[in-house]
Amino acid sequence: MTAQPLPILGGMSAEEFLQDYWQKKPLLIRNACPEAGSLMEAEELAGLSLDDTIESRIILERSPIDWELKLGPFDNKLYKNLPPTHWTLLVQAVDHHVPAVSNLLEAFPFIPSWRIDDIMASFATKDGSVGPHFDYYDVFLIQADGQRRWQLGQRCDDQTPLLPNLGIRVLKDFQAIEEWIVNPGDVLYLPPGIAHYGVALNNCMTYSVGFRAPSEHEILSDFVHHSSLHQNQDKRYSDPDLLLQENPGWISPQAVDRVQEILQNMVSDRSQIEIWMAGYLSQTKYEPQPEPPEEDYSGNDVLDLLAENYSLHREESSRLVYIADNQNHPEIFFINGEQLEILPITEPLVLFLCQHRYYDPAQLSIYCRSPDSLALLTRLLNMGVIYFEEDQFQN
Incomplete structure (x- = not known):
């Protein structure tokens, strides 16, 4: 890929962004995606939240330490009974259901497509928020309609304290370092682990382009499962050089070495790792699989x-x-x-x-x-x- 300027990066090249910002520091790009406001209406987003096959949730703020989480699917009655302010609707994988939103992903050819998770859309009323929090993955926040105040804070990890007994992850101590007001078309990139706190200044819509970051546990678990299906089931532990032990309850260093060799052999076959990665990383996020046409094409x-x-x-x-x-x-x-x-x-x-x-x-x-x-x-x-x-x- 040549070092050409990209609109989604405000004219910056992909090489410069990857070198200076990706997983390193935040970046605010003004008016990088002006078409975002025309992709869908808030009513259409609310309509998706009525579907029991689509993941959605509503977060209400009653006070800085009192938050309520509601899980979809919802109904029209619930929307009629919501307060006028301080709530946010979030709908996952909107790109799976709205082609115009899916086309936003064309703006990110500089990130491997297998790293893309989905596009979440959120609609917030005035003062709506999901609280100060951090993510374990990279995200581009594209402001579609309205305005939102974003405050960025400290770096966090899995040891950072959260408010207890809540259904959502809200930081116990948020330390604002910088602040921006984002307008329609603005894009905010956030690397993993950066605390951030967005509050709607008026009714607003935001698209969150999130990127996959499998945990080491997920990687290991799925690879072991894959390997267990493709290993020779009849090949077993063996120890023809077994020596007499003083105590039969002892696991000798030689036995540990042998098991370590078996495990190392499982992960030393690069071609099998490639096959596993391709299968694992190309799996759809949600079921069902794509539906074929009513009649086959010739x-x-x-x-x-x-x-x-x-x-x-x-x-x-x-x-x-x-x-x-x-x-x-x-x-x-x-x-x-x-x-x-x-x-x-x-x-x-x-x-x-x-x-x-x-x-x-x-x-x-x-x-x-x-x-x-x-x-x-x-x-x-x-x-x-x-x-x-x-x-x-x-x-």
Whole structure:
């Protein structure tokens, strides 16, 4: 990637951002995303919170030490009974349900796509907040509507005290160091562990682009599970050099060495780590999997629709990753946790599909001059991983 200025970074290059800010220090970018205000209305967000398949919650502040958490799905009656101020609605994975919000992710090509978690949307009434807190992951906070005062504080970790007996994580001691008023279109980047406290100055909407940061426990647990499924089940502990022990209850250093060797062998196979990572990191965040179309497409159907310039979009919850050789030629393609066999001639198509979420039919037509690439695209369409939109493509 060249050192070109990126709008989401206020004209800064990706290289400069990654070197100076990523996981190091906060950054406020004024008017970096002016289109955010037109993506969805607060009423649409509230409508998503009525769906029992969508994760949502409402946080009410009664005092700086008294907070109430309500878990969705909600109903219209609850909204009618909420107070006029001091509450926030949060809805997870809005990008999975609103294509226009999903397209925000196109602004972050400088972060590996497998690191992206989801986009949470929050609507806050005047003085609404979720309290001073910190996250274990990076986040870009995109102000869509209204204004919010953000205060940034100290660095925190898992030893930082929280207020007790609350359903949410609120810092016991927040020490404000700097403060900003953010307006529609402004973007605030926060690295992990930075205490922050946002309070709505009026009714406002914010998108939080969060990034995955699996814990070491999660990594170890899932990798061990993966390894247990792929190891030779009949291969067992052995000790042909066993020596007579003075006490049979003793676990000797030689026995510990042997078990350590078994465990080290499990994690020494780099190819297995790659396969596990691709499967684990491409899993969808929520079930169910993408729905296939009512009728399968044929290759000719696909070519006809591409020729008619119909837009294509990646299904919003789907994750596409690949493992490549040292020349970055894709060798193994994973979609939503499942491995998909690919041929070398489909390499340009795979790279294009992984790089974008919204696809130019003219570009896809070029790739589909190869029958194998056409077959792969048709397969993905019939899996529901990619779909044709009703409108024609517009740059």
